[in-house]
Amino acid sequence: MTWTWFHRLASPPHVYALAARLTPWFAWSAGVCIGVALYGALLLAPPDYQQGDGVRIMYVHVPSAWMSLMVYTTMASAAAVGLIWRMKVAHAAAASCAPIGASFTVAALVTGSLWGKPMWGTYWEWDPRLTSELILLFLYLGYMGLRAAIDDPQRADRASAVLAIVGIVNVPIIHYSVVWWNSLHQAPSVMRLAKPALPLSMLAPLLLMLLGFTLFFGAVLLVRLRGEVLNRERTASWIREVVSA
């Protein structure tokens, strides 16, 4: 197996050009997936036999929660690559992930509260799933705060990478919190080893929304990554061609 593609990802001009080429593909695919999934979620999917139309919150809550975990995992992986192989572009990718992940963690917490009120009778409970998701938000904010607090970019990269890698321990805790502890939150119904517990009419729009959100993350990450690369390559000669284009 050739590792040329991996080595080329260490090249800022290559990554900048690749990101510019790929962004429209991710953005349009995300728009189509989210649009079709929205139609399915609001108009085609049946109400739940217990939760009625309140279950429609699931189609935005679950993808937001998925984003909060997936983006953190991506951020920690990129930070680890940056730390191990001293790849500047990987640190730039990790830094680009943080605000995206933090915003979707807020969305997951707010939509979860809005779903919790009619189903559990409360907007908030110090339940293992909710508490660990809130800790994830603090990890994102801590990561961004740490980067902002250190003037030297290389030191900021290393320190924030260590925090991101240590914080990854919270990801499986969030996922399995509903299995390990007594929780108000329901057990996994899609991301589990057994067959999903949802009928196809509900599962299809949910999976399409998950795909759409994931593609959206790809599009936004690529735009942010270009900005990060430009900020880091302050004196590189290739910048002149890019900004004059």
Place this chain on the structure above:
Amino acid sequence: MGGYAAFVWPAYAVTFAVIGLNVYWAQRALARARRDAQRRLAARGEAA
């Protein structure tokens, strides 16, 4: 929405506001980085 409209619509509004803000923030960050790069080049006498 079967009596759940007060919860369902705000949930969708928050989620799509987050999506919209992410698009806006990302484009603003890239535009600022390009402006800063142009300013740096201009300061070095290499303006486009």
